[in-house]
Amino acid sequence: QAQLVESGGGLVQAGGSLRLSCAVSGRTFSMYTKGWFRQAPGKEREFVAAINWSGFSTYYADSVKGRFTISRDNAKNTVYLQMNSLKPEDTAVYYCAADVKATTAWGLPSVGIQYWGKGTLVTVSS
Numbered sequence: 565q566a567q568l569v570e571s572g573g574g575l576v577q578a579g580g581s582l583r584l585s586c587a588v589s590g591r592t593f594s595m596y597t598k599g600w601f602r603q604a605p606g607k608e609r610e611f612v613a614a615i616n617w618s619g620f621s622t623y624y625a626d627s628v629k630g631r632f633t634i635s636r637d638n639a640k641n642t643v644y645l646q647m648n649s650l651k652p653e654d655t656a657v658y659y660c661a662a663d664v665k666a667t668t669a670w671g672l673p674s675v676g677i678q679y680w681g682k683g684t685l686v687t688v689s690s
Contacts, residue, residue: 566590566679568660573684576650580688584645586660586681593662598636598643599670601677602656602686609659613645614670623667628654650688657683
C-alpha cells in the first residue's frame with residue numbers, strides 16, 4: 565500500500581519561511597513525478613509545484629514562482645517544498661502527490677493524480 569506522509573506545516577508570519585517534507589513508502593516511487601497541491605478554505609484544490617524523477621525538470625504555478633522551490637531526494641524517498649516570502653494567501657492545506665505524468669501536465673485543469681497524502685496545514689498570518 566502506497567503511503568505519502570506530509571510534515572512541516574504550521575503557523576508563520578507573512579514574509580517568513582517553511583519547508584514541507586513528504587515521505588513516501590510502501591512502493592518504489594523513484595521514477596514518479598512528485599509534487600504539491602494546496603486547498604485554501606472555501607476554494608478548490610490547486611496545483612503548486614512538481615518535479616520529475618531525476619529532479620532536473622520542475623514546474624511551478626505562477627502564484628508561487630520565485631518564492632517556492634521543490635526538490636527531491638530519491639535515496640530517502642522524500643520530496644520537499646521550500647516556501648519563502650510567504651503571504652496570507654498561501655494559507656491552505658498542502659497535499660503531496662505522486663504520478664507518472666510529466667511535470668507540465670500537473671498544472672492542467674482536472675488533472676488526474678494517482679497517489680495523494682492526507683495534507684498538512686500551513687497558516688500565514690498578516
